[in-house]
Amino acid sequence: MLAAAVTAGLLSAAPTLAAHAEVEPDPAPASTDLLPTGPIDPGPHLVEFALPNPHGAPNDVVAGPDGSVWVSVFNDKQILRVSHDGAVLATAQLTGGPTSLTTDDAGGVWATEYASNAIAHVDASAAVTEHSIPTPNSFPANIDVFKGYVYFTESNTQKLGRYNPANGALDEYPILGSVTPWDVRGDQNTGSLYITDTGSGTVWKRYLNGEDQGTFAPAAGTDLFGDLTDFEDTVSTGYTSHEISTVNATDAFAKVLEVNRREITGVTEIRTRSFQLWFADAGDNVFGTRIDGSQLEFAMPTANVGLSGIAATGDRYLWSAEKVTGKLARLDVAATIPPDRLSGTDRYATAAAIAKGAYPAGASIAFVTSGETFADALSAGPIAAHNEAPVLLSTKGVLSSAARAELLRLNPGRVVLIGGPAALSDGVLASIQEALPRAAVQRIGGSDRFAVSRALLNSDLAPRGSEKVFISTGRDFPDALSAAPVAAHAGSVVLLVDGKSTALSGDEMRAIATQLSPMYGVPQIVGGPNAVSTAIENQLRSTYKLTYRYNGSDRFEVSSALNKGWVSGQPAYVASGISFPDALAGGAVAGAQHRPIYLSQKSCIPAAAVDAFVINRAPSVTVLGGLVALSAEVERLTSCR
Template sequence: MRKIFNITVILIITLLLGTPFEVAAGEDESTKKANIDGIDLNTLTEDELIYIPEAQREGKEVDEGYLHSNLDAADIPVLYNTYPNVNKYIKDKGFQAASVEYNHLDRLKKFPYRDGYGEVEGVVAHETANPNSTIDGEIAWMKRNHKNAFVHAFVDHERIIETHPLDLGAWGAGFYANQRFVHVELVRVHSFDEFARSINNYAEYIAGILFDYNLGVTSAETTGEGSLWSHKAVSKFLGGTNHVDPHGYFGIYGYKWDDFVKLVKEKHNNQVKLERIAGNDRYQTAVEVSKEGWNKSDVVVLARGDEYADALAGVPLAKKHDAPVLLTRSNILTRLTKEEIARLKTNKVFILGSKKAIGKNVEKDILSMGIEVERIEGADRTETAANIARNLLSNSTNKKVVLVNGYDFPDALSVASYAGKAGMPILLAKVNKLPDATKKVLDDLNPKKTTIIGGKKAINNKLESSLPNVNRIAGNDRFDTAVEVARHFEKDVKNDYYVTTGRSFPDAITGAALAAKEATGILLVHDQVPKTLASFIENENTNKIKIIGGTQVVTNDVERKLIYYLSQ
């Protein structure tokens, strides 16, 4: 980034990653292009060249705006007694770290670490050395100059913004560091309080990375070995760069590298993990959910994994038969799913949906295993749900039903586990009318109580008023509705909950079957923990949370926030 800093002396400014070379007498242009920071590009393989920024490989000069200061702690007057102790100040003030904002930039080059995708070896702590910029300004500059250099994240006193997936490398600190480390920039601020807040965010974010990648916290500052590196340590021990940040900036506020390492260790030690049930994709996650809840199951409910229509009403059926919900592709029985059906020693599979939804090939594959198949289907999703309701309530005295908008999935996800536990079928409506199949089954069942899930945009007042013995549970959005549903049913369930994404349906559908079995519910998140959910966790005596889904759908940052709210 642009880095010019003046403190009693005029600083020597150097370029980050690829300072333009002075061509010695007699040195031709090809030789100039072949040597970057002492590295002969002619000796590198194609796989290794990716760790050299594109602009440098093309022999272009780095944009003069992209500067790093060589300001070291030794250049700073002794200020250690001028300011309060930063770590103590953070603790005394009780600062909470900012939530991570995910703003991954598509334009940034995608390449793996030297040992492969996600094989992070440590974190390099940088600072931007530009006292006149902001976090947004630094990101805007990086967007314009990303062929010269880019990093994974920026941190200031108010925000943590991740700009590049941590599982991929970045051009942050020269050839050797680029292939190994996550790179995080600390943005300069303008007061001691802001500095302390920024250090708190910086340490929290870096500690989380080291924890998530199981790297521990060991400083590389004196030995060149460890998981936490300054840019100075990279220059000293690895090479490919000559910058020495963040020591000089730290020194302005009387802060030392060892103090920072201590703070990162403290925050790392406070990191805990929630139990997470996850696979590499939705099909494997469904299998992992099944393994969590069932050693054996006579029945399996099978739904299509890429379309929610027929799956919405399936959880109460699964609960009736104490069965997991597994997922399949439309025309091929997914290998992992087939293996799980075999592990469960299943005798019968309910297929949800028509042959257009789940094809004959899937059915034949199951039959070839010597397993009975019963298909519950209809002309459309509403009729499939109606037929599931008839199956569910055969020989039942239950007279309660749930009604949701059948053309979006979140409200059904919120109520599925509770409906399953109570033996209530989930029927599907449109915003302003009952489909014929739903109307007919309601007439046939003549329920004593109909519970609408979702607000007026999901099912409007006119339709509500046409139903007998109706009540509505709703919030301002899908996430609030999930909390209101949990509040409504919490007296009937344990205060342990599953949390999954409300942005897609598969993990919540399969997880709801497990939640129903365990007499608990599903709560929904997005890329943050919704405020209403945070309040619910803090105030409703929530004992335990398990996450369903991988870190792509429920991020590590969301997990950290859930842990924080549980601890309050």
């Protein structure tokens, strides 16, 4: 879009005068503790792609097919189609410099040639057709496709142009009283056209044939109308260099959404992160938005790039042309998700930090498991979550100082040691009794990790009635770690088995039966056949009518499969899929808080997990563990793409 160099204002879809305007007060944010102030370095979420000519002066961008974008390059008289990854897929050569773009709903694009008195069409194959405007020196400013026609403003001759692709007719309609008709947008709800006039400060409403339907004037407190946007097919928002506003003419009330900007050059929306209005500000050299009433700005890595226009693809990525540098910028809205980290000096301190963060006022029950092996903590996770109990870690022979200090702070009335004396010695139990003489201290143990897991399912602490049991291998940790919060959310448990065996034992089948009925129970197998054998799956299917398997080519895909369908709007946790210690206590906390855990590589997060954060509108993501387990790049939500 060719942006108007005027001072702000907006449009409603009804042709009545808004009586007054007020600046909309910011609503109280749900939580702004993690939201930064001032321009943010978007880090890996902002990518700049060099276009063929660094001096081409690209000036507008619109969404194309398959996640690509169309970019107008004024000096080169070209329109480029650029892939999501910055590759130039097609080049359309024009005879004049393009200035404003709009999509044609068939994968192509229309453009104005402001200085060449023409409009141009580029189809999906990049074939070009240009149409001269009959009136000389009309300076076509902006363009829109609406109801099968192509409309454009003639800013120097006070006309509305209309091209009919069906028969090739190009008509011009005078706008009596107009000074500088600038932007044009069609409103699907009213079937009308809205045309801003930066010279007269009004908005003209027109039928499809150009006939007059009335005008708008700017509401009190707003300045001249400039450019328009149409969200969900309704023209209700507009902007100029310094202000973004809406006008609800029915209620005679105007809301100013954004003020005191330096040079807004484009406005769009993203809906996967709830509704977010985004803008490009060339003066401040930022992409900007508001979340929960708080403004976020994402700074360009290079000063004064000349951001021009803005487009959204996939309800995820924002694009803007860099007029000065000749580049194309792409911002991932994952940048809006504030990161956090829970960690300590070691695994024991990390578990204590997780417990303190989740239970600041203490807890009535606490679990203590070995921090030297993973199995007992993973079995305990969903059951601890069910009882709103943290999981603390200790060494085998001596109660860890971090666990002791946190137990004193939590002051639970009941402490449960998970694992036999080979995992946690009787000395650890005695130390807990000494530290908390009024607490009931018990042990749930067994001859091995599988026996401990069964004992937990059979205990009074386990939930009942969910008709689900999550069955995971006890040979490795990732699948059970991912399953823990999912099981807790379902009011269920995780049973660890030897996934390589050809059959479950009678004790294991009886433990499963404590949770499932043959008619309605659904065993949930976690991981592929290499994790839990097909023979075990067949055994379960012979007893239960339905059996479900969460599959994937690796632990990260299994993690994503488990977390599909998680409740939107929940914060998420990220834990190492490579190293277990820092994440051991996370399953219980995530389950109690009804939050998912996603597994990560050391230096990047699987793309499917980052996708889920955006799609599920995670308001925040917390990394579990220190930098040795998960790097700073993980904390910045760097995707492994």
